[in-house]
Amino acid sequence: MLTASIVHKSPHEIIQFGHSQFAIVTRQCYHLMAGSLDSRGFMHVDMARINGHNGLIGTHHAVNDGSIGLRAAHQEENLGVRGATCHANFLLGLFAIYIKTIGSRRLGIGFHEMLHHLRMRSVVVVTFKRNHIRAIYIYEIHRCLLVAKIIIIFLILSTKLKEKFGNVICFPYLCAHIYLINCHLMKRLFFVMTVLLTVTTTTRAASQAVLHNVYARQITSLNGNWQIVADPYDAGYYDYRLKESANGYFKNDQPKSKGDHVEYDFVDSDALLVPGDWNTQRKEFFFYEGSIWYKKDFKWNGQGQKRCYLYFGAVNYQAEVYLNGEKLGMHIGGYTPFNFDITDKVKKGDNFIVVRVNNVRKPDGVPTVNSDWWNYGGITRDVMLVETPETFVDDYSIRMPKGDYKNIEIKVRLNQPESGVKVSVKIPELRINKTLTTNENGEAEMTVKAKPQLWSPQKPKLYEVLISCNDEQLRDEIGFRHIETSGNKILLNGKEIFLSGISVHEEAPFKTGRCTGEQDDKTLISWAKELGCNFLRLAHYPHNEQMVRLAEREGLLLWSEIPVYWTIHWNNPATYENALNQLRDNMKRDHNRCAIIVWSVANETPHSEARDKFLAGLAQEVRANDDERLLSMAMEVSNTKGNVAEVRDYMSSLVDIISFNCYLGWYGGKPADCDTRQWMIPQDKPFFISEFGAGALAGLHGDAAAKWTEEYQAEVYRHTLAMYDRTPGFSGCSPWILMDFRSPRRQNHQTQNFFNRKGIVSEQGVKKQAFFVLQEFYRQKNTK
Numbered sequence: 065m066l067t068a069s070i071v072h073k074s075p076h077e078i079i080q081f082g083h084s085q086f087a088i089v090t091r092q093c094y095h096l097m098a099g100s101l102d103s104r105g106f107m108h109v110d111m112a113r114i115n116g117h118n119g120l121i122g123t124h125h126a127v128n129d130g131s132i133g134l135r136a137a138h139q140e141e142n143l144g145v146r147g148a149t150c151h152a153n154f155l156l157g158l159f160a161i162y163i164k165t166i167g168s169r170r171l172g173i174g175f176h177e178m179l180h181h182l183r184m185r186s187v188v189v190v191t192f193k194r195n196h197i198r199a200i201y202i203y204e205i206h207r208c209l210l211v212a213k214i215i216i217i218f219l220i221l222s223t224k225l226k227e228k229f230g231n232v233i234c235f236p237y238l239c240a241h242i243y244l245i246n247c248h249l250m251k252r253l254f255f256v257m258t259v260l261l262t263v264t265t266t267t268r269a270a271s272q273a274v275l276h277n278v279y280a281r282q283i284t285s286l287n288g289n290w291q292i293v294a295d296p297y298d299a300g301y302y303d304y305r306l307k308e309s310a311n312g313y314f315k316n317d318q319p320k321s322k323g324d325h326v327e328y329d330f331v332d333s334d335a336l337l338v339p340g341d342w343n344t345q346r347k348e349f350f351f352y353e354g355s356i357w358y359k360k361d362f363k364w365n366g367q368g369q370k371r372c373y374l375y376f377g378a379v380n381y382q383a384e385v386y387l388n389g390e391k392l393g394m395h396i397g398g399y400t401p402f403n404f405d406i407t408d409k410v411k412k413g414d415n416f417i418v419v420r421v422n423n424v425r426k427p428d429g430v431p432t433v434n435s436d437w438w439n440y441g442g443i444t445r446d447v448m449l450v451e452t453p454e455t456f457v458d459d460y461s462i463r464m465p466k467g468d469y470k471n472i473e474i475k476v477r478l479n480q481p482e483s484g485v486k487v488s489v490k491i492p493e494l495r496i497n498k499t500l501t502t503n504e505n506g507e508a509e510m511t512v513k514a515k516p517q518l519w520s521p522q523k524p525k526l527y528e529v530l531i532s533c534n535d536e537q538l539r540d541e542i543g544f545r546h547i548e549t550s551g552n553k554i555l556l557n558g559k560e561i562f563l564s565g566i567s568v569h570e571e572a573p574f575k576t577g578r579c580t581g582e583q584d585d586k587t588l589i590s591w592a593k594e595l596g597c598n599f600l601r602l603a604h605y606p607h608n609e610q611m612v613r614l615a616e617r618e619g620l621l622l623w624s625e626i627p628v629y630w631t632i633h634w635n636n637p638a639t640y641e642n643a644l645n646q647l648r649d650n651m652k653r654d655h656n657r658c659a660i661i662v663w664s665v666a667n668e669t670p671h672s673e674a675r676d677k678f679l680a681g682l683a684q685e686v687r688a689n690d691d692e693r694l695l696s697m698a699m700e701v702s703n704t705k706g707n708v709a710e711v712r713d714y715m716s717s718l719v720d721i722i723s724f725n726c727y728l729g730w731y732g733g734k735p736a737d738c739d740t741r742q743w744m745i746p747q748d749k750p751f752f753i754s755e756f757g758a759g760a761l762a763g764l765h766g767d768a769a770a771k772w773t774e775e776y777q778a779e780v781y782r783h784t785l786a787m788y789d790r791t792p793g794f795s796g797c798s799p800w801i802l803m804d805f806r807s808p809r810r811q812n813h814q815t816q817n818f819f820n821r822k823g824i825v826s827e828q829g830v831k832k833q834a835f836f837v838l839q840e841f842y843r844q845k846n847t848k
C-alpha cells in the first residue's frame with residue numbers, strides 16, 4: 065500500500081489512486097502528472113498535462129536513491145508561486161519538463177541537469193521509503209535562508225572585524241566565507257556583493273573617527289595660500305574614458321626633462337586662501353560649481369612616538385585627499401570635520417597634500433540640488449596637522465547627568481582599546497582632580513560630587529577642564545546646565561525660559577562668503593546680542609566650531625542642524641547614510657558644548673512614509689547618543705482653513721519641541737492677517753517658530769504696504785510677534801534671518817542681486833527697522 069504525505073507546506077498535492085498509482089497536483093499552476101511505481105521502486109510517468117498541453121512522457125529517468133525531478137499543476141488556477149526564488153526555479157523546472165515533453169528529451173534533461181547542478185531546482189522530489197511517498201519541495205528555500213543567514217553573519221562580523229583590525233583582516237575572512245558557501249550561482253552572486261561592499265566600506269573607513277577638541281591638541285596649521293588648478297572637466301581625475309585616473313593631478317607631476325609631457329602645474333598656478341570659499345575670492349569662480357585641485361607643501365620633522373593626523377574643519381562638498389601622490393581617502397558633506405591618520409605615510413622633510421574639491425550639487429546629496437543659500441565651494445575651514453601620543457584620549461564627556469544637580473559624570477575613551485591607561489581629569493575651580501584607569505575597551509568613567517555654578521545666558525559660566533593622558537594635555541572650557549521640557553514649557557536649569565532667538569547663516573558680514581575667522585563670528589554674535597537674543601538657530605548645517613564656542617562664551621543657547629533640507633532622496637540608503645554620518649560627526653564634534661540645547665534633523669521636508677522613516681531614523685540616532693538635549697526639526701504649516709492654521713506632522717510625536725516655519729504676510733497674505741490667525745498646534749509640547757520674516761532692502765523706505773521696504777518688513781515683525789505671543793505654548797522664535805545672505809534663487813535686480821534680503825541687518829551691517837522691532841519685543845520678553 066502506498067502512503068503519501070506532504071513534508072513541507074509545498075504548493076503540491078499528492079493524490080493517490082489505488083495501490084501504486086499517484087498524481088502530483090500543484091495548486092498554483094495547472095499541471096498534472098500521474099504515474100505508477102513498480103515494485104523495484106521505479107516510477108513511471110504515464111501522463112502529464114503542462115500548461116494545458118497533454119503529453120505522454122513514459123519512463124522518466126529515475127535515480128536509485130528514489131528521488132527524481134517532477135512537476136505538476138492544477139488546471140484553471142494560476143495563483144503564482146510563493147517567493148521569487150522558488151517561483152523562478154519552478155518556472156525553469158516547468159520549462160525543462162516542457163522541452164522534454166514536446167520534443168528533445170535531451171534538451172529537457174540537459175536543462176534539468178543544469179538546474180540540478182546549480183542546486184537551483186525547485187521540483188517536487190519524491191522519495192520512496194518502503195512505499196512511502198515523501199515530497200521534499202523547499203530544499204532551495206532552506207538553502208536560500210541558509211545563505212541569507214550567512215550573509216548577515218558575515219556583514220555583522222566583518223564590520224566588527226574591520227573596526228577591530230581594519231581592512232587587512234577583511235579579505236581573507238571574506239574568501240573563507242565564500243568557500244564555505246558551495247553554491248555556484250550564489251557563490252558568484254555573493255562574491256560580487258562582497259567585493260562591492262568591501263570597496264564601498266573601505267573607502268568610507270579611510271576618514272577615521274573625528275578627533276574631538278582638536279584645537280586643544282598639538283597642531284600645525286596648514287592654512288594660508290594653497291596652489292590651485294581649476295578643473296571644470298575633471299581632466300585631472302578621470303582619464304578620457306572617464307575612469308578614475310591613476311596618474312591624475314594628485315601626482316603633482318612636474319616635467320623633469322624637456323621631453324616630459326605634463327599638462328597642468330601647481331607651480332605657476334593661481335592660489336586661493338584656506339580657509340575660504342572660491343566663489344568670493346575670484347570673480348571667475350563666483351558661479352563656479354565643479355572641481356578645483358588644491359595643493360599645499362609642508363615640512364614634517366615628526367619627533368618620537370607620535371601619531372600624526374591630517375585634519376579638515378570642512379570642505380564643500382566632496383573631497384578626495386592625497387598625500388605625496390597617494391590617496392588617503394574621500395569625504396562627503398560640506399559642513400563637518402574629518403581627518404586621516406597619516407602616521408605611516410608622512411615623510412620626514414618635504415611632503416605635499418593635494419585635495420580634489422568638488423562642489424557639484426547632487427540629487428542624492430545632503431543637501432540636494434535645491435537650496436536657498438550659496439553653494440560656496442572650497443576648503444572652507446581650518447586645515448591642520450595634529451600630533452598625538454601613540455595612545456591618546458580620543459573623546460570625553462564631562463556633564464551633569466540628566467536631572468542630577470549634585471554630580472558631574474566624567475567619561476573618557478582612548479583612540480584604541482587599551483586597558484590600564486591612566487587619564488587625569490582636573491577641574492581646578494571645583495577642586496576636582498581625579499585619575500581614571502581605562503578598561504579593556506580603552507574606556508573609563510566616574511561620577512564625582514560637585515555643585516558647579518550653572519551655565520545660563522545671563523551667567524555663561526565655563527569651567528577650565530584639563531584632561532591629561534601620556535604626554536598630551538587637553539584643555540577645555542565646559543559649562544554645566546540642565547535643559548528639558550515640561551508640558552508646553554522649556555526649562556533651563558529647572559526654570560522656564562523663552563528662547564529669544566534669531567536664525568543665522570554662516571555668511572561673513574561685509575566681505576560675504578563663508579565665515580573664515582573669529583572676527584566674522586564675533587560680528588554676527590555682537591548683532592545678536594545687541595538684539596537681546598539668548599538663542600541662535602545655526603541654519604541649515606553645522607557651523608564652524610569657533611562660532612559654537614564663541615556663542616557659548618557669550619551666553620547664547622544654540623540650535624544645531626544638519627542639511628536635510630527640502631526634498632532629498634528619502635528612499636536612497638546612501639543618502640540616509642550620508643545624513644547619518646553628518647549627524648554623528650556634528651554630535652561628536654560638539655557634544656561637550658553646553659550652549660547647544662537642540663539637535664535639529666531637518667528643515668521644511670515634504671510629508672511621505674519614506675521621509676517619516678528617514679527622519680525617525682535620525683531622531684533615533686540622536687536619542688541613542690544624547691539623553692538630554694532637545695530634539696527638533698523645522699516643520700511646516702500642514703493646512704489652513706479660513707484663518708485657522710494647523711501644524712500636523714508624523715514627527716510631532718518624536719520631537720521635544722514643535723518647531724515650524726511660517727511666512728504669513730510674505731509668501732502669502734498680509735501682515736494684518738496675523739491679527740485674526742488661529743493656531744492648531746499639538747499642545748502637550750512647547751512650540752517654537754524656527755522661521756518667519758520678510759524681505760527688505762536696507763535703506764529702501766516707503767509705506768508699510770510696499771513690499772521690500774523696511775517699513776513692510778517691520779510691519780510683518782510686529783503682527784507676527786503679537787500673533788504668536790498670544791498663542792499658548794509659544795516658547796520662542798528665531799526669525800529669518802539676522803543678516804542678508806547670498807542665494808542663487810534671488811534674482812530681483814532692484815532689491816536682491818543674489819541676496820536673500822530677509823536679514824534685519826544688511827550684509828554691510830545696516831540695521832533695518834525690523835531689527836529694532838524685534839529688539840524691543842525681546843527687551844519686554846526678557847524683563848517679564
Ligand code: GCU
Binds near residue numbers: 667800820
Ligand atoms: C525657507 C527656508 C530658508 C529660506 C527661507 C526663505 O523657509 O528654510 O532656507 O531661505 O525660507 O524663503 O527666505
